[in-house]
Amino acid sequence: MKVTLRGKYAVVVTVLAVMVTGCGQKSTAPSQSVARAGATISSSSEIYHGAWLQHPYHLPAVSMSSTAGDWRSLAEVISAPGVQVNLVTLGYTSCDDGACDVVVADAMAAVRALEPAQRQRVQVVMVSADPQRDSVVALKRYLGQFVSSASADGGPVLPPVGVRPETDAVVHQVARALGVVVENPAATSPAAAPASAPVSPVAWSAHGDEHTVPPGGYLVTHSTQLVAVTPQGEGVLVWTDQTRTVANLTADLRVYLHRM
Numbered sequence: 001m002k003v004t005l006r007g008k009y010a011v012v013v014t015v016l017a018v019m020v021t022g023c024g025q026k027s028t029a030p031s032q033s034v035a036r037a038g039a040t041i042s043s044s045s046e047i048y049h050g051a052w053l054q055h056p057y058h059l060p061a062v063s064m065s066s067t068a069g070d071w072r073s074l075a076e077v078i079s080a081p082g083v084q085v086n087l088v089t090l091g092y093t094s095c096d097d098g099a100c101d102v103v104v105a106d107a108m109a110a111v112r113a114l115e116p117a118q119r120q121r122v123q124v125v126m127v128s129a130d131p132q133r134d135s136v137v138a139l140k141r142y143l144g145q146f147v148s149s150a151s152a153d154g155g156p157v158l159p160p161v162g163v164r165p166e167t168d169a170v171v172h173q174v175a176r177a178l179g180v181v182v183e184n185p186a187a188t189s190p191a192a193a194p195a196s197a198p199v200s201p202v203a204w205s206a207h208g209d210e211h212t213v214p215p216g217g218y219l220v221t222h223s224t225q226l227v228a229v230t231p232q233g234e235g236v237l238v239w240t241d242q243t244r245t246v247a248n249l250t251a252d253l254r255v256y257l258h259r260m
Helices: 074-078 099-112 136-144 168-177 246-258
Strands: 002-004 009-012 033-036 040-042 051-058 063-066 069-073 085-091 122-128 161-165 226-229 234-239
Touching (some): 074 085, 074 122, 074 161, 099 226, 122 168, 136 161, 161 168
Antiparallel strands (some): 009 033, 063 069
16 A cells, blocks of 8 residues: 655554654644655555655755764764664653653664674664754763663674754754654743743743653654664655564564565
8 A cells, every 4th residue: 555645744644653742742632643745655564564665765964973973974874884774763862751762772672683693784873853952972871771782692782873963953854854743942831941941943842731841941842753774865664653663673674684
C-alpha cells in the first residue's frame, strides 16, 4: 500500500504514526501521524516493521559540533568509517518526560542485539533540538548513560554520537529534512518559569502546569520518530512510537544490513 502525502503537513492515521507528543506535551488525542510534504511512503509490511520511504529524506549539508570531535559537518558524522546506517533522532538533554531517553535507549539496545559483524556498522546519532542549553559537554554526559562497553556476548558497540546545530534555524532545517515536527514558540504559564528565563526560538511548551519545567524555563516539543539514514545522507526507513520496539528495530536492521 502506498500513501502519497500532500500539503505542508499531511495527516496519516495508519501508515506513519509520528507522535507529535514528543517531549514537553501531554497527548490526549488519538495517535496520528505527520510527515514531510511530498513523501511517498510504503508500509513494506512484508519486509520491515518501520515505514520504508520510496522517496528518501535528504539531510542538509550543515555544520555542527559533535561529541565525536571538533566542529564537523553532519555529512562527516553520518559517514564515519565503517558505518553503513545511522539511527538518527532529535532530542535534548533537558527532556522532561523521558521520551528522548526511550528513543536512544531503544536504538542502542537494538544495536547491542545484532550479530558481532553487524554491530560496528550501525551508529546512533542524536541531533540536539535545544542548542542554547545543549553544549557538546552536556550531550556527551547525557549520552554517556546509554553507553555499554560491550554487548551481551562481549562484542564492542559504537557509542552514540550527539551533534549540536549552530543555531535554532539549523535545528528546524534538519527537522524538516527528516519529517520531524518541532512546534513553534509558545509562552509557558507565568508560574512555570521566572521572567528572566531564556526563551528558545525552537519551541517551548504551553503546558507548564503539566510538567516539571527543566533548567532554563522552557520545554522543547517535538515528534519522536527514529530515522535510518545512509552515509550519503538519505533517510530511508522510519520508526514511530508504535513501531519502535527493540525487537522491531533489531529485526529491521538485520534485514537492512543483509540487503546492503
